[in-house]
Amino acid sequence: MAGATRTPTNLTQGGKTDAGIGASTLRPDGTLKVTGEFAYSSDMWHEDMLWGFTLRSTVAHAEIVSIDTSEALAQSGVYAVLTYDDLPTDVKNYGLEIQDTPVLAHGKVRHHGEPVALVAADHPETARRAAAKIKIEYKELPVITDEASALAEDAILVHEGRDDHHSGHVPHPNIVHRQPIIRGNADEAAKKADVIVSGEYVFGMQDQAFLGPESGLAVPGEDGGVDLYVATQWLHSDLKQIAPVLGLPEEKVRMTLSGVGGAFGGREDISMQIHASLLALRTGKPVKIVYNRFESFFGHVHRHPAKLWYEHGATKDGKLTHLKCRIVLDGGAYASASPAVVGNASSLSVGPYVVDDVEIEAIALYSNNPPCGAMRGFGAVQACFAYEAQMDKLAKKLGMDPVEFRQLNAMEQGTIMPTGQPVDSPAPVAELLRRIKAMPLPPEQQWLAAGEGADVRALPGGLSNTTHGEGVVRGIGYAVGIKNVGFSEGFDDYSTARVRMEVVGGEAVATVHTAMAEVGQGGVTVHAQIARTELGVEQVTIHPADTQVGSAGSTSASRQTYMTGGAVKNTCENVREKVLDIGRRKFGTYHPAWATAELLLEGGKVVTDAGEVLADLADVLEGEAVDLELEFRHRPTEAFDLKTGQGFGHVQYSFAAHRAVVEVDTELGLVKVIELAVAQDVGKALNPLSVVGQIQGGTTQGLGVAVMEEIIVDPKTAKVRNPSFTDYLIPTILDTPTIPVDVLELADEHAPYGLRGIGEAPTLSSTPAVLAAIRNATGLELNKTPVRPEHLTGT
């Protein structure tokens, strides 16, 4: 990008060649990140750039009677004001799976905070003041906020005239997608049950709350195209949605990933990408858009809030007989990832247990609530909250230990999922539970440890000084969960890696180029490790992710180490063969081993499997570079049958178990989580340090939604009531306990290096474990998360 002063750079990292897979190699971007030099999307800067601003609807559901932008346009310093009428082509909508989301509202707004107009100006304040002068007249419509209002006789359709691929099979146009799963005969099996428990569970709307708000820079190109520097989870998916709306061929929309300040699903959908591009193309100037925290709450989808009805039966010796459940997810005004969330919620609704007879239904609604879509755990989180509460209820009713009850019903390799799919790799559910139960418990009353009165920092309420031990009761709870890895249901899920090997400065080095979005998870670290392992080099350069290379798929579904890691491995293996071919051509006549032995690249040399050095890589590659770009796919999956839910739907499963120890101030209803112990099977830890970091981070997000995190939507107006970090609370370091992690490595033979996707599983079981511990401390039923002080005090 000519003229820009701040853009993403190569990450070059040297290192011993034993800093390959399995080592806790440090991040190649670590230094840039600790010095403040790492270029995040909000740091993009161009000399003559303008600032874009998005005017959003102040009501949730309304007809737009008129928009008057004349006064805004007349402001000095304003370069453009755009509305729906200014969109350049016939394509006005975008969307991940269903293109139902207007770039700018047309005739109607369907949720609070929907983008209506755009302003570009020479200063953010100029843009804000101009936007305030845009006059919009709304005629408010009744709001749809739950299942009853969505499916009522006279319900307004959130989207008229649907013709998407789900519209034909859903029972009502305000249902985005419905997935039943029927296997065996739940009614018959229920007759064998000695105990039956049921419950209605409510899961609140969680926000990803990544720390780096949506932002980026669009620079108009001389060819009429645009260069876009953004933070996203999937460059190529963005590209497919952006280019048609701009009326540009994909090659004229050149996307580069800039630094991403966390994602957790919240960057799966488009936010400011199209808006900045439209303004840049209209004004002919670079345009930067940066959301503040308030706007960020409206700028991305959230985790689906859910209502779940569960009925389980068990025999008196503790064997599960059947499951009936119904899961209603609120997808909000636009589809986003709702269909896939429905697929996950239904297919994983049984949890990691053996239940042969099931009757399951999951739906996602269209409503006027904020749009919901991807967030870490994706449908499996809500289900886990419900089935784990059920397990505790069953164990209690049977008088059994909750861990033993779970172990008795735990799935294992060979178990058939309710979808009919066999679990064909290790599923150490009982073992994970055994391990967390065996961990030593944290000492009691740690607030007295310092010896001079109570240390409030170790008590519920923390610094707020609410108790010195009064009313505090300890509780312990367990939970375990199952998450799918990778894109499911027949999706053509692939990734691409380009690897170049050449001699630079007398040394053989590798460059890895993928479009993988590094959102903090450490993919760039792992790619360099894989290249070292496969190519025997020390120095590896990670090229910035962009659309000049094939798609990497999304940084979601715990899939990137498997998929783009797999792609890097696959390309490296092919590069290695090419390198060996060159070696054979150049040096084959000097040593018979070139033709006969198994050859490896190690320590910058070609060696035989017996360890004999045949050549320096630098000599082999002298004057020749090897450069390959290849795609990598996981094994194919199938769609779930729309009536029975049967099908080989998932690629791989991932399991984690938690033990939560909490202390509850039972009088004030305040909770301090003392410890969250985790055991997780990761297949193969490519980078143990990163693995533990992912598990601890995922665990903490689960803790957040257990005790504090919820976007509160007014049921009368469908307006968001707490779009700020003052009132949407995420855990601080004083809310977060010690998180001991026990990592198992049981290889999955289908996956590269036997690895298992790890990012999401720890978010699942963390929440129900904390809830179980609070129930254990208080004796309350607690069917809703997050738990509020009101729930614990009956107020």
Add this chain to the structure above:
Amino acid sequence: MDFLRPASWEEALAAKAELPTAVPIAGGTDVMVEINFDHRRPEYLLDLNRIADLSEWEVGEKTVRLGASVPYTRIMENLRAELPGLALASHTVASPQIRNRGGVGGNLGCASPAGDAHPALLASGCEVEVESAARGVRMIPIDEFYLGVKRNALEPDELIRSVHLPKADGPQQFSKVGTRNAMVIAVCAFGIALHPETRTVRTGIGSAAPTPVRAKEAEVFLAAALEEGGFWDSGAPIPPSVAKQFAQLASGACNPIDDVRGSAKYRRHAVGIMARRTLGWTWESYRGNERSAQCA
């Protein structure tokens, strides 16, 4: 917008007299949020950071004169003995970074019922020193300072210079409920100060009524119960029935609302619990059993 940078208190008063709509900014922890989030566009910002006097305090024989901009961190670190209730409250304010910038002047100027300093100020029985160029200094008793939701007794041309707080003559406590263990706005809060010299008790309640309020009935009840039972002299434990009644009266002094931070019913309940506990802590302390929080 204009940015005014008075170099002295007199200049600040003159500016405020000339431009009564000027918004004073010291720690910036409220004003800048409103500006960043486009909630407010004052015509003039009146920066008080350059007036060194506002960040100073004097410990006198009977009172502490606390400059309006003395950061909460300084209060926590330096005035724990003289102003224990306010020091405890200061420790619960937002985050370390905010405590490094904010002072009681901001809480008083905003007069949000959720300001953490209010219950401690009410319980201490302080006076607020305000001044205008035209009429000079005026001392406003804290009981007369809060007029309504985010409304206080300041005239448009006045600025808050300091707070005069009686030095503690007995134990004081402060407790606040938030739904996070740090960096949280109060759902509700309670402050209590025992005044053995006058054999009285004062209280303050935050976030449980349109303004910060005292639980006056509870104070009167407790003072009478302590007096009648000879507790000030005997130092005997307070009977649970007295503590219970005190807590109920404190709850009764609330007039809360339901909002995203908590329900009205919970606020009443929690104020009662905090009243009972903080009474227990202060009374234990009065009896000589040092059981206060280590990091209080």
Add this chain to the structure above:
Amino acid sequence: MRVTFTVNGRKQEADDVWEGESLLYVLRERMGLPGSKNACEQGECGSCTVRLDGVPVCSCLVAAGQVEGREVVTVEGLADFAKQRAEKGGCASGACGTSLQDAQQWQSKPSDSELRSRAADSQTGENTDLSPIQQAFIDAGAVQCGFCTPGLLVAADELLERNDSPSDADIREALSGNLCRCTGYEKILDAVRLAAARGENRTAGQGA
């Protein structure tokens, strides 16, 4: 308006500053110092933490005009600030100039040893000039997306300046104004413990 103040030891001047701009905006958009991060702009996350006359503050809540004539240290100047402190027992004003280019191409020598043994191993980041707390954040795995990192570094560095052997509770209290969404804080605690264990004198100024 015009605002003049000292940033990382260098006198800086910004013109045409809108009166409602924060120190954070001026640093990021006018002075080419985007290290301090704009995560919430309401004092509820600590990502924009800088030292203002030595005191950690949220730069999003400091009006640009309030900084006139004062001294600011940002994450970009942290390495030099720590170096000066180690050499002189405190950062002398006026001479803490920072070189932003130095740290760009760091070559790591990955360590396969456990965290605790890393405490004695100062080979990581040999060619860079990092403060002890910066190096510890890298070594302990305390950086994931990194958006909270600059603010945490400034806050943690100030904690260790006040208290060279903080308890876990002390660390938690000092960092309770800095949100992190990626790590669950465990490795951040590790990093502060590691920096404290290494101690400033052993490592500062030695590029590790």
